[in-house]
Amino acid sequence: MCADANIMEKQKAEQGQDVEATRARPVFLPCTDIFEREDAIVVVADMPGVGPEAVDVDLTGDELTISCRVADPALQGHTLSSWEYEVGDYRRRFRLSGGIDADKIEATIKNGVLEVVLPKAKEAQPQKITVKAG
Amino acid sequence: MAIPIRNRAVRQGDPWSPFDEFDRAMNRVLGDLYPTRAEYPPVNIWTGKGDMVLTAELPGLESEDLDISVHENIVSLRCAPKAQPRQPQEGVTYHRRECAHAGFSRSWRLPFEVDPNKVEAKLENGVLKLTLPQSEASKPKKIEIKAT
Numbered sequence: 001m002c003a004d005a006n007i008m009e010k011q012k013a014e015q016g017q018d019v020e021a022t023r024a025r026p027v028f029l030p031c032t033d034i035f036e037r038e039d040a041i042v043v044v045a046d047m048p049g050v051g052p053e054a055v056d057v058d059l060t061g062d063e064l065t066i067s068c069r070v071a072d073p074a075l076q077g078h079t080l081s082s083w084e085y086e087v088g089d090y091r092r093r094f095r096l097s098g099g100i101d102a103d104k105i106e107a108t109i110k111n112g113v114l115e116v117v118l119p120k121a122k123e124a125q126p127q128k129i130t131v132k133a134g
Numbered sequence: 135m136a137i138p139i140r141n142r143a144v145r146q147g148d149p150w151s152p153f154d155e156f157d158r159a160m161n162r163v164l165g166d167l168y169p170t171r172a173e174y175p176p177v178n179i180w181t182g183k184g185d186m187v188l189t190a191e192l193p194g195l196e197s198e199d200l201d202i203s204v205h206e207n208i209v210s211l212r213c214a215p216k217a218q219p220r221q222p223q224e225g226v227t228y229h230r231r232e233c234a235h236a237g238f239s240r241s242w243r244l245p246f247e248v249d250p251n252k253v254e255a256k257l258e259n260g261v262l263k264l265t266l267p268q269s270e271a272s273k274p275k276k277i278e279i280k281a282t
Contacts, residue, residue, distance in 0.1 A: 042226075079181055085178060
């Protein structure tokens, strides 16, 4: 949930000049927390309106792409009389620093919050070296 | 403070802006037609036959975190700060923090009295849908004219 003054409102993703979405609807950058644990990097993105069937998480090389589709928000028999937010899809890309075990990536979505756990590859994890007294 | 439903025309307030004085004057004249700053959470309001539906994006919240109340034509939505999930964990390094974890409180004045027994609230995938039906007692009654 974005309550910071700078990112309070949903930010529209920039459409590339050469590639456009086929569906004419806004695409937003989800507010994202990224933190690093000893064993993994965790990406947590706010994507209200997204169910588990509409999430697409993709890692190509060192680029992580999150893209989600949101169902049409129109309510039958109702007209929108006042709006403060827009509904659209979400897409965001992050460049990872590498050393991720791509086979063990796990993504879960709950209450409109996506959590992607990117486990660090064995060789990237800190190895504790015991110093022996000589 | 109850904020009546209105169209969005949000602008951050600047105390030295000559337009703010104009805004205040306009607010006095037009009531609460123009909000002076963005409120959280942003809400969309849908009007139907005999009811209004309020939708809000509240990612990460569980239904028990929310406190919704209806009194006559005032609808309030609250979330206590302590109910916010995702507290900072120990032993982690943050690369990026964009998601905030503050509580909020907002209320709206509807153009009709709500039947509190028929209010429906649904929280699905982080989107709240609050259906507020008009109470029967406040609906206009058609008066038959008797022929004499």
